[in-house]
Each structure stands twice: as structure tokens, then as C-alpha cells.
Amino acid sequence: MLTRTSLVVAAIWTTAFVPSCGLLVPSSPPLRSPPSFGSSRCSSRVALCAQADFGFAADAPLQRPQLSNSSRAMLTTLREQLSSARKELRQQHEDGSIQAYVPGLLATASLAKLANHLGATTGFSPFLWASVVGMAAGNFISVVSPSSKRHLSVGVGFVKSRLLRAGIVLYGAKLTLQQLTLTGAAGVLADLATTSSTILLGWGIGTQILGLSAPLTVLISSGAAICGCSAVAATQSVVEGEAHEVTAAIGSVVMCSTALMFLYPVLWRLVPSLASNPRLMGIFTGATVHEVAGVVAVGNACSADVAATALVTKLVRVCLLAPFLLMLSAGRDALRIRARSGGGKLALPWFALGLLSVATINSFVTLPPVMLKGAGTLSATLVAMSMAATGLDADIRKIMKLGPRPMILALSLLTHLIFAGGLITRLALHHFP
Numbered sequence: 001m002l003t004r005t006s007l008v009v010a011a012i013w014t015t016a017f018v019p020s021c022g023l024l025v026p027s028s029p030p031l032r033s034p035p036s037f038g039s040s041r042c043s044s045r046v047a048l049c050a051q052a053d054f055g056f057a058a059d060a061p062l063q064r065p066q067l068s069n070s071s072r073a074m075l076t077t078l079r080e081q082l083s084s085a086r087k088e089l090r091q092q093h094e095d096g097s098i099q100a101y102v103p104g105l106l107a108t109a110s111l112a113k114l115a116n117h118l119g120a121t122t123g124f125s126p127f128l129w130a131s132v133v134g135m136a137a138g139n140f141i142s143v144v145s146p147s148s149k150r151h152l153s154v155g156v157g158f159v160k161s162r163l164l165r166a167g168i169v170l171y172g173a174k175l176t177l178q179q180l181t182l183t184g185a186a187g188v189l190a191d192l193a194t195t196s197s198t199i200l201l202g203w204g205i206g207t208q209i210l211g212l213s214a215p216l217t218v219l220i221s222s223g224a225a226i227c228g229c230s231a232v233a234a235t236q237s238v239v240e241g242e243a244h245e246v247t248a249a250i251g252s253v254v255m256c257s258t259a260l261m262f263l264y265p266v267l268w269r270l271v272p273s274l275a276s277n278p279r280l281m282g283i284f285t286g287a288t289v290h291e292v293a294g295v296v297a298v299g300n301a302c303s304a305d306v307a308a309t310a311l312v313t314k315l316v317r318v319c320l321l322a323p324f325l326l327m328l329s330a331g332r333d334a335l336r337i338r339a340r341s342g343g344g345k346l347a348l349p350w351f352a353l354g355l356l357s358v359a360t361i362n363s364f365v366t367l368p369p370v371m372l373k374g375a376g377t378l379s380a381t382l383v384a385m386s387m388a389a390t391g392l393d394a395d396i397r398k399i400m401k402l403g404p405r406p407m408i409l410a411l412s413l414l415t416h417l418i419f420a421g422g423l424i425t426r427l428a429l430h431h432f433p
Contacts (some may be wrong), residue, residue, distance in 0.1 A: 056080070104155015104389070110383060111137060111388035125291060127229035128254040131247050134352060134391020135399075143390075152392065159389040163353035167382030168234045172358025173367075173375035175319055180217055183283070183312045185432040186425075190287040191317040193424045198225035199324075205366065205412050215241035218247060218328070220406060223253035224413040227318045228291035233383050234321055236350060236390075238328050243393035248402055250387065252410035257290035263291065265301040273426075278302075280429055282309025288421035322356045350377045373408045 050151075109135050117125030118133070141149045183191075202221025204210040210218075218239050223232040234250050235241075241249070264285055268274055274281045281302060286309065290294045295314040299307025362372070 012345035025114045025121045026311050031390065036159075056376065062394040064106035077296065090186050099312070101156040101158055104152040104157070104159060106155075107152055107392070108156060108159045108385040108388045109138075111391075112384035115384050116381075123297075123332065124258065125293065126231055126380070127233070127387045128250060130387035130395075131250045133248055134388035134392075135394045135396060138392035138394060139396050149392075150168065156389045156392050159385050160291055160393070163382045164233060165237055165354075166384065168237070168351045169232065169358055170375045170379035170382070171234075172355040173362055175315060175355075175359040175362065177319075177360065177363040183286075183309070183316050184429040186311075187283050187286070187313045188316060188420075190425045190428040191313060191320065193428070194287045194417065195225045195317060195320055195324075195419045197424075198416060201416055202409060202413050205408045210409055211410065212402075212405055213241075214244065215239040215345060216245040216402075216406065217250035217409065219246060220252060220409050221405050221413065222324065223249060224256065224410065224417065226288060226321050226324060228253055228257055228294070229312075229385065229387070230292075230318075231321055232353075233386060234325060235328065238325055242398075243390050244395050244398035244402070246387075246390045247394040248399050248406045252406045253290055255407070256410045256414040257294045260417075261294045261297050263402045263418075270406050278305035279309055280425060282306045284312050284422055284425045285310035286313025286315075287425060288417040289314070292318065319359070322353075322359075326353075 052339075089210055112130055115126045115130035118124070118373050122129075138149065141152075189211040199221045202224065203217055206217030206220065207214060219232050219235055219241050222235040223229065229250050232246065232253060236246050268281055274284070282299065282305065282354070284293055285298050285306065289298060291312075292311075292314055296307065301312040357377075359365070
């Protein structure tokens with residue numbers, strides 16, 4: 001049976017989809033009254049409802065109806081939703097064009113340039129400054145102009161994924177396999193033992209005691225165990241940590257690395273066993289200080305012999321980055337680490353193989369110094385851009401929700417590196433003097 005409600009809904013539906021929303025339905029052929037459904041009373045009620053609501057008889061030609069305010073409001077809402085859908089489709093189409101990448105690329109490149117300047121001025125890692133200025137800029141844009149941040153999203157995502165991996169591959173230009181032989185068996189064993197024990201200890205403390213997420217725990221542990229911010233950036237490509245987790249990891253790792261830069265020269269002067277044995281101090285420094293720049297700073301503050309041994313030992317430790325990434329990728333499902341790839345398949349980090357390939361080529365092929373320097377500079381620039389992109393996506397409120405737990409984990413690993421790293425170095429030199 002047709003009712004008053006069905007007639008009103010039919011009128012609104014027709015109005016919403018007739019061009020110009022004017023609802024002029026042709027009068028020919030005329031709209032006839034509905035079938036009687038076996039009752040003359042039904043036909044009479046339909047005719048009365050039609051005449052009462054729209055001012056025409058049920059068997060008369062349909063004219064333009066007079067819609068109520070609520071019906072007009074509904075039509076307005078429908079038109080706004082259609083307009084919003086068209087804008088979204090247009091934005092998705094634009095996201096696939098080259099122009100969509102430009103704003104994010106320019107923004108991250110500018111922030112990376114500023115970070116390099118601040119790093120050269122202050123002595124702190126440019127990667128730290130890239131994360132800090134990126135986070136400040138990202139949160140400021142989110143408050144002032146959220147739409148502008150959406151325009152940056154395509155380029156920022158490209159920098160965080162593709163350009164980061166390219167920077168890691170080019171990092172191999174700084175490494176050679178011959179570095180493994182220069183430090184001797186003691187240095188290699190010290191690096192292996194210190195790195196593996198730090199990662200295992202970090203996993204236990206972070207996930208079991210502090211309740212941190214698996215990606216954040218691995219990011220902090222890799223930064224402390226291998227090579228600071230560079231390890232955090234490379235590990236991020238495997239564990240797929242969120243932006244605020246990467247920023248928290250970089251901040252805590254850099255603070256601990258900076259503390260060692262001031263502490264180790266003091267230990268060199270106060271501890272007789274270190275002051276009397278430059279090789280012991282060099283291996284100890286290279287096997288425990290987070291950043292390569294920190295190792296150079298500590299070595300230069302001690303002596304030339306300490307600086308040379310420490311740098312070689314540190315570079316051997318950096319060479320462990322690629323095997324670590326491969327093992328991490330293989331055991332990611334068992335560790336329940338977030339990742340985009342699923343289905344139980346091994347997502348092989350091809351950029352880690354690229355890192356090994358570049359290091360191998362650099363070991364057996366004499367490359368021009370200009371090419372090696374350019375590759376190293378480009379690698380640092382791309383990684384700094386990726387850290388700036390991570391900062392742009394980081395939400396400072398999420399970082400604050402983490403509380404002091406990331407810093408507690410970083411300090412725990414720092415303590416382990418100082419005491420356990422020192423003991424491991426002494427044992428390695430005792431057996432392989």
C-alpha cells in the first residue's frame with residue numbers, strides 16, 4: 001500500500017538526481033493512480049494523500065512539488081557529500097602525478113639543509129636536528145594549516161621509503177671488507193659480542209620489563225648496538241615503526257651517544273689500564289660508542305693511536321648493519337614486529353643487499369675519491385631528508401605519551417655498553433693480544 005511517507009521519499013529522491021535539481025517530470029504520459037490492490041478504499045486513500053500533500057489528484061499530471069525545509073536540508077547535505085566525493089577523487093588522481101611529490105621533496109630537502117647547518121654549528125648529529133626541526137615544522141603546520149600538510153604527504157611518504165633505502169645503499173661507499181682485517185681478531189670479537197648482547201638485552205628490557213612496542217625496542221637497541229641514528233633509520237625500513245617511535249628512538253640514542261663523547265676522554269685520563277694501553281682504549285671506544293662522529297671525537301681527544309684503532313673498530317661494527325637487517329627481516333614474524341608485508345612471506349630488505357654490494361665493489365675496485373665522496377655526501381643528505389620526513393609525520397602528543405620509558409631503555413643499554421663492553425674488550429685482548 002502506498003503511504004504518505006513513500007510519496008515524500010519518492011519526491012526527494014527524484015529531486016536529488018534530476019539535473020538542476022528542479023524536478024520537472026514530463027507530464028506525458030500522465031501519472032496514473034496506482035492499482036487498487038483489490039480494494040476501492042485503498043485507491044481512495046492514495047488519491048486523498050496525493051491531493052493533501054502535493055496539491056494534485058492521483059490521476060493528474062505531476063507538477064513541481066513544494067519541498068519542506070527538512071527536505072531541502074537533506075538535498076543540501078546530499079549535494080555537499082557528492083561535492084566532497086568529487087574532490088577526493090580529484091585528489092587521488094593528482095596524487096599519482098609528479099607534481100604531487102614536489103612539495104614534500106622541497107620541504108624535506110630544505111629541512112635537511114637546515115639540519116646540516118645546525119649539525120656543523122653545534123657538533124650534534126644532523127640526523128638529530130633533522131628529526132627535531134621536522135617535528136617542530138610538522139606539528140606547527142598541523143595546527144596552522146592542516147590542508148597544507150596533506151599536500152606534503154605524497155612527497156614525504158616517498159622520502160621516508162624510497163629515498164631512505166637509496167641513502168642506505170650508498171652508505172656502503174664508506175665501508176670495505178679490508179676493515180675487518182685491520183682491527184684484528186680482538187676487535188672483531190669485541191664488536192660481535194657487544195653488538196649481539198646489546199640487542200638481546202634491549203629486547204628483554206624493552207618488551208618484557210618496560211612494555212614498549214617491538215618496533216620501538218628494536219629501533220633503540222639497534223641504534224645503541226650498531227651505529228646510532230644511521231642504524232635507527234635503516235632498521236625503520238624493516239620494522240615499519242611509527243613516526244613518533246622513530247623520533248623518540250633517535251632522541252634517546254643521540255643523548256646517550258653525546259654523553260659518551262664527554263665521558264670517555266675523562267676515563268682515558270683517570271683509569272690507568274686505559275691510559276696505558278691505546279689499543280685497549282681504541283677497541284673499547286669503537287665497540288661501545290654509538291655514532292661514528294662520536295668515535296672520531298673521542299679518539300681525537302685521547303691520542304692518534306686511539307683514534308686510528310677506534311675508527312677501524314667502529315667501521316667493523318657498522319659492517320654488521322647489513323647482516324643484522326637480513327636476520328631481523330627473517331625473524332620478523334617470530335618477533336611479532338609490525339610490517340606492511342604479510343602472509344608469512346619473507347620480505348627481504350633488498351636495500352641491505354645493495355649496501356653489501358656497494359661495500360664489496362668498494363673493497364675490490366678502486367673507485368675515484370670524488371665518486372666515493374659524492375656517494376657519501378648524497379647518502380647523508382638522503383638519510384637526513386628521511387629523518388626530516390619522519391619528524392614531519394611525528395605527533396608530539398604521541399611522543400609524550402611514551403613517557404620516560406624510551407630514555408630508560410637507552411640509559412640501560414648505555415650502562416651495559418660501558419661495563420659489559422669494557423669487560424668484553426679486556427677478555428678479547430687477553431685471548432687475542
